[in-house]
Amino acid sequence: MSTTIDPAAPRPTRAGARTLAVTSGKGGVGKTFITANLAAALAARGEKVLVLDADLGLANLDVVLNLHPKLTLHDVFTEKATLEQAILPAPGGFSVLLAGSGMVEYSRLTPEVRDKLLHIIDLVKPRFDWVLLDTGAGISDVVLFAISLATDVLVVATPEPTSLTDAYATIKVLATQQDRRHVGLVVNQANRVGEGKLICGQLQQVLHRFVGPTPGQPFRLELFGEVRSDQAVRQAVLKRQLMLEHYPGCDAAQAIKALASKLLG
């Protein structure tokens, strides 16, 4: 399944793409996996989607998608390639702009890196319905900056203490430093039905207690999805396949489709 996408085609009917940052606090919780499959689910609904690999230091979107790009964000930054050349079609009918391994030198947020990222976001926004920013793990300045470029944020967490602690820290920073009043939560690798709701409620309680409520603007953590541990997920990850393409019927794929529906309202 492949849709031909002309990245240069303007979208005069819309002011610009909805920008959604996918972040996690802790690494290795399936952030990139969720991002890629969510992009495919949105594309399947007729949306024009770009995934931008904003994990500049340790990018692995190419690994998840089994892509071997010749041109990356690094080439755009160093002006070896144009944006048009570096935006590539991915399996699942969406587009990607990969960071490439050469980006390690950009993992520190210098004014130059910041300006280049800002510029690229400005250029791609009019051409897509959705720009998904796959951010790095942690709450470094690069990650926080990448998140600040997005209008909406999804935090991915697993039901493990370290993941939940880091997700909580990230959400707290977003609430206190970026003045965000709404963050979406995806609980990945849930062990049981209802775990997402339980975790979301618990996080919300602690946030309510420790992140001072602004009058008239309570902070709201909203559960956007619960993706349960699934044999198909493990298979897709090992084979470096897009789950939504190869195991479209599995529980996890259904959960991702529901997530896309929720985003589309």
Add this chain to the structure above:
Amino acid sequence: MEHRLPAPSLIDAQVLDLDQALQLLQQAGALLPDEAPLSAAWLQAVLDALCDLSSRDALTGLVNRRSFEMALAREVDRVARSGEGALLLMLDIDHFKAVNDTHGHGAGDQVIRAVARAVEQTVRPMDLVARVGGEEFAIILPNCATHVGLAVAERVRERVSELGIEVAPGQMLNVTVSLGGAFAPQWVRSSPLLWTERADRQLYRAKAEGRNRACLEPQIDSLVSAEEKGMLFASLNLDTQQDLP
């Protein structure tokens, strides 16, 4: 954007009532412009003097609250674009009410003036010192590295504590101050309100911990306290596999 007066012929300066404005400037000791009265240059100078007057605190000559809020909003913008560290310090004179009650309001005013001068002399010329409330001051320190933040706040605190303030002939007073501070988040657009709240929270902490001290917001690595972790995992039972209702 520049707002210029239209061509002089379009305004009949004679109809303007400037008496009160000029009186105000005179009372404040502002120098009146030497340009020919009612010329465009003269009017501009009067307006500039009024702007300056309305941005300053009458007692201390420091920037006032209104002007501070504008400067803070500008600094938030600047930090979001430049990524430089910027520190906001809130400062409060300890037990100031007791000074007023014991020595009278005149003495209180002298203490405020002395503290204002000491703070201004301790920070860099590029830093902005404002009087934002009765005995409360704020200092915006642009381009301030995180590792020197506490040292700067401590220097201000020490400098004030060393002051001998003569509130009546032969009567010297010593006061102390508490300071709270927070750095602007770099590269991200925060809001002046949030930044002030964060610095204020540290000021309350300094007061609660016994006054005459400076507290800065802890940096990100110690973000989640044991208390928060305890509450987070209190009822999660992550080790079971049983589905929930």
